[in-house]
Amino acid sequence: MTLVVGAFTMGLILSLLALGVLISFRILRFCDITVDGSITLGASATAVLLVAGVPPWPATLGGFAAGMAAGFVTGILHTHFKIEELLSGILVMTALYSVNLRVMGKSNVPMLDSGSISDWAEALLRKMYGADKIGVLGWPVPVRDLAMLLTVAALVAAIGILLNIFLRTNLGTAVRAAGENPQMIRAQGVDNRWMQVWGIAVSNGLVGLSGAVLAQYQGFADVQMGIGMMVWGLASIIIGEALIGKKARSPGMMIIGAMMGTVLFRLLIAIALRWGLNPNDLKLVTAAFVFAALVIPHMAGKLGRKIMKGSSNA
Amino acid sequence: MLEINNVVKTFNPGTPNEVRALRGISMKLEEGCFAAIIGTNGSGKSTSLNAVAGSFLPDSGTILLDGQDISNWPEYRRASMIGRVFQNPFAGTAAEMSIAENIVLSMRRGMSRGLGMALNRRVREEIRERIRPLNMGLENRIDNAMGSLSGGQRQALTLLMATWLRPKLLLLDEHTAALDPKSAAQVATLTKEIIEREKLTALMVTHSMQQAVQLPQRIIMMHKGQVVEDIHGVRKARTQVADLMNAFDRVRRRDLFDQSVAEQVLPQYA
Numbered sequence: 001m002t003l004v005v006g007a008f009t010m011g012l013i014l015s016l017l018a019l020g021v022l023i024s025f026r027i028l029r030f031c032d033i034t035v036d037g038s039i040t041l042g043a044s045a046t047a048v049l050l051v052a053g054v055p056p057w058p059a060t061l062g063g064f065a066a067g068m069a070a071g072f073v074t075g076i077l078h079t080h081f082k083i084e085e086l087l088s089g090i091l092v093m094t095a096l097y098s099v100n101l102r103v104m105g106k107s108n109v110p111m112l113d114s115g116s117i118s119d120w121a122e123a124l125l126r127k128m129y130g131a132d133k134i135g136v137l138g139w140p141v142p143v144r145d146l147a148m149l150l151t152v153a154a155l156v157a158a159i160g161i162l163l164n165i166f167l168r169t170n171l172g173t174a175v176r177a178a179g180e181n182p183q184m185i186r187a188q189g190v191d192n193r194w195m196q197v198w199g200i201a202v203s204n205g206l207v208g209l210s211g212a213v214l215a216q217y218q219g220f221a222d223v224q225m226g227i228g229m230m231v232w233g234l235a236s237i238i239i240g241e242a243l244i245g246k247k248a249r250s251p252g253m254m255i256i257g258a259m260m261g262t263v264l265f266r267l268l269i270a271i272a273l274r275w276g277l278n279p280n281d282l283k284l285v286t287a288a289f290v291f292a293a294l295v296i297p298h299m300a301g302k303l304g305r306k307i308m309k310g311s312s313n314a
Numbered sequence: 315m316l317e318i319n320n321v322v323k324t325f326n327p328g329t330p331n332e333v334r335a336l337r338g339i340s341m342k343l344e345e346g347c348f349a350a351i352i353g354t355n356g357s358g359k360s361t362s363l364n365a366v367a368g369s370f371l372p373d374s375g376t377i378l379l380d381g382q383d384i385s386n387w388p389e390y391r392r393a394s395m396i397g398r399v400f401q402n403p404f405a406g407t408a409a410e411m412s413i414a415e416n417i418v419l420s421m422r423r424g425m426s427r428g429l430g431m432a433l434n435r436r437v438r439e440e441i442r443e444r445i446r447p448l449n450m451g452l453e454n455r456i457d458n459a460m461g462s463l464s465g466g467q468r469q470a471l472t473l474l475m476a477t478w479l480r481p482k483l484l485l486l487d488e489h490t491a492a493l494d495p496k497s498a499a500q501v502a503t504l505t506k507e508i509i510e511r512e513k514l515t516a517l518m519v520t521h522s523m524q525q526a527v528q529l530p531q532r533i534i535m536m537h538k539g540q541v542v543e544d545i546h547g548v549r550k551a552r553t554q555v556a557d558l559m560n561a562f563d564r565v566r567r568r569d570l571f572d573q574s575v576a577e578q579v580l581p582q583y584a
């Protein structure tokens with residue numbers, strides 16, 4: 001049960017990352033690799049703020065703001081300095097490695113004694129049940145874990161609803177159109193470059209937020225923690241799209257899909273690890289999975305056509 | 315209303331791919347005038363339209379719209395005054411967004427876009443009201459993805475979107491060229507209807523001679539980046555497709571003449 005609670009919590013935390021990747025990849029169609037750096041930036045900023053005694057929620061907001069700033073730079077590099085989108089992301093990601101070390105002052109900041117955003121829920125649960133472990137479906141679960149799960153679930157739900165509302169506002173529809181058809185949105189009088197910049201900023205803000213919560217969940221921020229995060233986010237989105245069906249492209253369904261995809265992905269990973277998958281192979285497996293998810297539909301289509309052709313010849 | 319003064323544009327200057335697309339074009343469009351630009355391939359007709367729309371900035375010359383010098387305005391800023399329909403029926407709309415969402419984008423063309431909800435019941439009703447006269451049954455499908463419509467339907471909606479807020483100038487870039495004959499005729503009729511009803515100033519690039527004769531009040535003919543004919547008033551009213559064909563022939567013959575003269579002159583320098 002601890003495993004399932006852990007996988008769920010991890011999945012929900014990383015679904016914020018998936019939402020960020022959803023905005024850049026699917027909505028803006030911007031291949032943004034800043035993510036690997038901005039998740040660490042969000043984590044390190046929050047960790048440093050927490051250790052310095054800033055209350056958990058403002059510190060978490062700090063992680064969001066830091067991620068946004070990183071995304072803003074990537075966006076400006078691409079739109080105003082005409083650097084290719086992939087390279088803009090790589091430049092900022094690389095620079096962030098040093099920035100993160102500067103922010104933290106060392107490669108790892110533990111924050112065992114600092115507060116976290118789940119403190120409030122933990123206190124409440126203790127008051128209600130007065131025990132260190134609470135039975136969930138008959139299994140005892142530590143209050144601390146359960147509090148984190150509930151807090152994260154509430155946060156993710158709130159963010160998902162806010163994002164869904166935003167994407168349906170006048171500004172949000174313009175951002176979506178700018179991603180899909182820049183020519184069209186320019187003809188409607190919108191500077192698509194700024195739509196892109198702010199979109200990437202919000203995307204990385206969510207990634208930073210994900211890092212901020214992740215750091216509090218695992219109790220430390222580490223300069224290496226961002227490696228491969230973009231691919232994880234992408235894998236989650238792909239799973240999500242398989243769950244909701246590719247045709248459902250309304251913002252709400254995309255958001256729900258990304259969240260469900262991330263949680264499912266974490267559960268699958270938890271199961272695979274339980275079955276003896278070497279944790280070191282995790283990123284290889286993830287990359288292979290994304291590759292397969294991108295290539296197989298295309299190959300299956302080709303194979304299908306070939307079979308059809310064969311039968312019509314016969 | 316629209317005044318183009320001696321606009322010059324050279325693409326890829328100083329390279330082997332140098333194209334002198336506009337070699338000093340000038341034209342003046344009165345308020346409420348609907349003009350067509352015709353010309354051979356590569357004559358610069360689409361380029362002149364794009365120069366007005368702001369797809370690129372001219373090397374020299376000025377463009378005035380409604381008395382304002384817009385020569386250095388970026389494309390999105392000019393869009394506050396200009397409505398556009400593109401040749402590619404997919405270029406003017408976002409395929410994965412719904413019909414209503416696409417239209418609502420055009421309802422704030424050139425205006426600020428805040429955090430108000432884009433669609434509400436009143437806006438939906440307005441959208442239904444205005445697309446009902448298209449007689450395409452789209453008023454019952456406004457939440458369907460734009461990508462589920464045919465090219466003709468999308469082009470009709472793009473036209474409607476370009477004129478939803480009355481533009482000071484409407485630019486049509488061969489907007490029926492990529493459609494099947496029936497949809498092309500439908501969109502052409504719709505174009506004429508809207509322009510006449512709203513008394514719009516419009517500039518249309520076309521390579522259909524028939525369209526050039528039937529729709530506009532004025533025909534501007536371009537060749538090699540210059541305006542070579544400007545047919546309006548009584549002369550336009552008398553112009554038939556055959557007359558335009560003759561005009562093209564004249565231009566072509568002059569080209570041949572240029573070459574043959576060059577060949578005759580060349581030996582003297584050799």
